[in-house]
Amino acid sequence: MNKPHINIDSFWLPRQSSTLAEKVDFGYYAAYWTGIVFFLLITGATVYLVLKYRRRTEKDKTSPIAHNTALEVTWSLIPLVILIWLFFVGLRSYVYASVAPAESYEIKVTGEMYLWTFIYPDGTAVVNELAVPKGRPVKLIMSSKDVLHSLYIPEFRVKQDVVPGLYTTIWFNATNAGDTALLCTEYCGSGHSDMLATVKVLEESDFEKWIEQQSGPSDLPPEELGKLLYAKKSCATCHSVDGSPMQGPTFKGIFGRNEEFSDGSRVAVDENYIRESILNPQAKVVKGFPAVMPTFRGLLKDREIDALIAYLKTVK
């Protein structure tokens, strides 16, 4: 697998590739310079005092001054004011990151051990590759199929846990065309560090083209496209084409087969039945199989369902 890459163009931080990035970085540098000043004050004073007051004789007399209220109040209040300021600086970018613009382009994200699936509004589903249009707000609506994951795009400065049984969201507006890395930052098991994806930031016109291409090259004959989708859309994990039993019935000789269902009714497999099985699998459950087939409603386009049907006709 080709590993993605994070572009780093400053001493500390990755390139700023979203509108959020500079707001987050402002907070980072506010804390950074505050830290440097206090660090120099404290270590400077420490080194100076240790050298100045090193022990000369065993009979040295030491200062009896045990406190100084004015001084102590000062060194409590000044940091307090600075810290409260930093709190508000942090809050500002957080609020910006929390409220997605209403017109955001929505992409559904599923995390599972150990891959990311991105589902576009037209049903296009892509694994481990997130293409987004440049200069348009994009909102990710995320959930997990198994354990906790966390979606992190360093160049965008966004991160959010992906939780089973809960929808979490993030949004960003990408500013640099090109590729960058998306990483999982919540430990999820042995493949945690391989749970990577490439983010492709594309110009608006390239993005439209990219979406088109995802449903397979349009010049492919339907049977070929169906075969491709059978593999790509994970049908192959439950249905064999060689007759061997898997979680679901084999596709070998499926077309025209006289199928019996769990309620005892029967039907001869035709185009309509296959379409129904894909879009509404629970409607008729094949006898002897559990009702675990997921619906592909919204995940497959009409053209793709037709292609799958065409392909199934060829599996003899």
Place this chain on the structure above:
Amino acid sequence: MSQTATVDHVVAPDSGKGAVDYIRNGKGIVSWLTTIDHKRIGLMYLGSVVLAFLVGGLFALAVRLELLTPSRTIMSAAGYNQAYTLHGAVMVFLFIIPSIPASLGNFLIPIMVGAKDVAFPKLNLFSLYIFWIGALITLSSLVLGGIDTGWTFYVPYSSRVSTTAVVNVTLGAFIMGFSSILTGLNFIVTMHKLRAPGMSWYRMPLLCWALYATSLVQIVATPVLGITLLLLIFERAFQIGIFDPALGGDPVLFQHFFWFYSHPAVYIMILPGFGIISELIAVHSRRKVFGYKAIAFSSVAIALIGFLVWGHHMFVSGQSELAGTIFSFLTFIVAIPSGIKVFNWTSTLWGGSIKLDTPMLYALVFLILFTIGGLTGVFLGMLGVDLHLHDTYFVVAHFHYVMVGGTAVAFFGGLFHWWPKMTGKMYSEKGGAVSAILVFIGFNMTFFTQFFLGSRGMPRRYYNYLDQFQPLHAFSTVGSWVLGAGFALGIVTLLVSLKNGKQAPANPWGGLSLEWQTASPPITENFESTPVVTHGAYDYPLAQGQKEHA
């Protein structure tokens, strides 16, 4: 009070001659295993936690070695996940939490307040056994399939997916929690009830204040950990459906429970370190502590506010934005008392008579490393900045600056400081000084590098990583060898002194608190007669014959 006093007048004179010291009072392993002497119990804790530190340290070195290259170096992904989990679990539950309170605290608190023992000596021994049993159950995971959940045990990975010995480790931690609670209880009662005549609260050494605050947190927070771990065990064994969404539970709830204990636990880990640093700086500067009450009460303030900030571990967990905002604000508030302490320590150097003995070197190392740890915590407390830094190496670096640069360094400083008292032996100053310097250099090589890694987007708990991060990772790994050598040299220096060390005088550093007014090592009853205290633990000007200032 304007009369002058010398060190000898501070307490009733104590020759220590004639009576047998606590180490020689009773021979054979049985006399140790059945002892109710807080000093012996403290010593047995000390041996145990140092052993745990070595085990945890070996795991750390293995983890760093694996990270030398971006893909496999010496172990598989599963092996790596186990190594870092065991490193964390052993260091947190078997080393840092019990380290200072159970070893040095046990040894010192009764002596420092002028008592013969802790309030409940048998309970104290019982706590030690509970600790041992919990530790053994935790370590049994080593041979029973390991553990790969991270020390945070996040569900549903820990409850449903992981096939490792999760139950052993959590059950062990659950049991050790009781040891922690009982020890805290013992310390609090001891300080309330057994202070010697004249030992008012404000005359107590600051280590006592720090351990008092620590004990409060131990008593209040640890039960929550116990319940959480128990629920996790039930979830794993019986699928009760409290945390696992597949069973109708809530995984974020687990995180709330877990951090409700584990954030205060950060203070269980660091407050005792604060206490030690107050001692080291005052004694080795022979200077009245600047802002005694500020330091004492800031410990208590930290212990209390520390209960209200757990959500700062969960800014991106899916908790509500409002909750995140409140937790962030409170996190900034709790930073103030820690800052106050640092300023007071630095000011205590002013007008002192400073000698750079090994303990003082460690105290200075602490001051610098803890300052960096505290200041980098500010980044993480800022909501927006945490979006970028959460669960990256920046966090790893930050908490190692606090937990290792802070607590572990303080622990070693304290060990060198009280070693002559505990064992009656002086160690090689050269060995001690070199170890402090190696620790300082190695620590910064290892962990400062990780601020770069994290800022640049390197997530934590990664077995494979992007090639672009290799140079920094390699540098960090080399640093871990220097750091390991520093700690190892420290331990060797102390052990060698047991054989070759000169006999320690009662008061090698010229300290004024009670432990320096009795023999090294002390007799079993600590003092020949109950001491009478006439002034505070740091009244150096008085002891030096200066007029008392108001």
